Amino acid sequence: MTIRDIAKAVGVTHTTVSNVINGKTNKVSQETIDKVNKAIKEFGYIPNKNARALANNSSKIIGIIFPEASGNFMQDPFHSQILTGIESVISSNNYYLMVKSIKKYEDIYQLMTNWSVDGFIILSLVGHQLPKLEKFKDVPVVFIDTYYDELKHINVGSNDYQGEFNAASHLLDNGHKSLGFISYPIDYPSVLSMRLKGFKDALNQKNISFNSSENILEIGKFNPNDTRITNKILNFVKNKTGICFSADILAIEVMEFLKNNGYSIPNDISIVGFDNLYLSTLVTPKLTTINQDIVKKGNIAAESLINMIEQHKEEQLNIKISTNLVIRESVRTLL
């Protein structure tokens, strides 16, 4: 079933059929339009996407690229939520969503040319790992959670600095004086480094001394059976009353570990996370954390990209979703 079959059935050229399908109806009589539409309905005709894409040089597909951290790209609830937000906007704008995880950053460049998409969204890329920025000139692309001064593209992120500043301040306001920051390894600049900066500045503001070896602990991947790591944690935590974590998932893993090692939370140590995962309401104690609306982040990224594709104009380059403190049960007030 092609455009020609419809044309034949109606008694016009396939050109005319194409015109009515594409709404170029100023060239077609109402009578013809109606006949064509009726035939299309009747035959259940659907235009061939590939032919259309070839002729238009546009596929109506948007690609999203996930750096494959630690083997499984979707397990992280953060990724699922972003995807949810992106998918709903893309779907309702009649685009399609193609998903791909990549192992090395360089793979992006191949995908860019290789992949016939109208634009793409790149997730959680650390700026300095991305040297050939000029390659992105001709393709509509929006980044999510990338910090990189030279990035002249739309970037949708959260207010990581302010969020972590508030997290640390919450502990300070509750009388805590010896704080620590536990995080996955920190690249510069990145979401994590901005959170660290917020933490640091909160201490500064209260004139509490800070030095990296004393107040920061970086963990590659938490594993309760890896004594090298667990000893580090136990040691780090010993002389502190409150810990900020750069991510809920890490906070929760470590919290469980501490509980199993005789710590009572928040009595012995207070904990603040970051992300406000659903998960954080299900653990004991419920986690005090920084909320960021991840689904909304996905929505905005997708909307921005579609705007770029369709109107070829860039809008605001740096979009920051606000964050807010959610107080639950993992922080104790010190007298």
Next chain:
Amino acid sequence: MTIRDIAKAVGVTHTTVSNVINGKTNKVSQETIDKVNKAIKEFGYIPNKNARALANNSSKIIGIIFPEASGNFMQDPFHSQILTGIESVISSNNYYLMVKSIKKYEDIYQLMTNWSVDGFIILSLVGHQLPKLEKFKDVPVVFIDTYYDELKHINVGSNDYQGEFNAASHLLDNGHKSLGFISYPIDYPSVLSMRLKGFKDALNQKNISFNSSENILEIGKFNPNDTRITNKILNFVKNKTGICFSADILAIEVMEFLKNNGYSIPNDISIVGFDNLYLSTLVTPKLTTINQDIVKKGNIAAESLINMIEQHKEEQLNIKISTNLVIRESVRTLL
């Protein structure tokens, strides 16, 4: 940059270039092959996907369809894991993954014709909601977690019956006699109905009486503030010592609710989940549950589909991943 540019540069026809690109080299001299390949490298030429798709009538895209339960299609950790499993296989076979959530089951039929994919994977479809099975005749498709006798397509599932049988048996073996089964609403036949059947048969085997109104509680969506639901739960649980849940996430939500209402788990009531989400190791107490390898399920579904697409032969129709009991801390032994 097209196939013709390469051809011109090398001094052959575009046909020849196409032939070497597609490995039809029995028709081409080694010398020509080398020259063409060299030119391709040099120019960084990449074939246009849309043109290829049009000429081959094959897009190398696989679509995956998620029924959109409760608004956000990826939030469920189950979905993320399935997607992880599917994506990795698809990627390594040089296919692309297109993702779509649908609101009504009927949307599938439109997608099938509309979407130019080589095949697709349909998730968690309840069989009887799918009346027009003959429509699937001509498209490679594999289902995941669909129970439907008339389904003459590959279906990848878990051994839900045996899993829940083992879950209930675990409680019985620990001396529990008054058991309940709490589940999301149960369709027939479905993953949940099979789990219920396993539960029921486990009771039967031990000659413990069962009746639906007494031993089953269905919950649409758990919400701790909806007293209609919470009262039902409190009431249901009152005269029981052990509860099987049809899903970890529900088990965990209800467990938190019970803890907040003065229940001590597992002292007052024992709980067994289903799924073995990562989450179930992070709650207190850690959840005893039935493990199913969801990522593997995704792997197998993708492999089966690719086999169908490339070799046009169906294989084993019903593939069941095995399940196993994971004993943690949420079940107490009754004396």
Next chain:
DNA sequence: CTGAAAGCGCTTACAG
């Protein structure tokens, strides 16, 4: 071993 030709299904000037 190589190339001229037709075709995949659509879109888009352009002529009438």
Next chain:
DNA sequence: CTGAAAGCGCTTACAG
């Protein structure tokens, strides 16, 4: 208001 023609970039018999 309608249609003949060329083109999007590739593939695939088929002739030589």
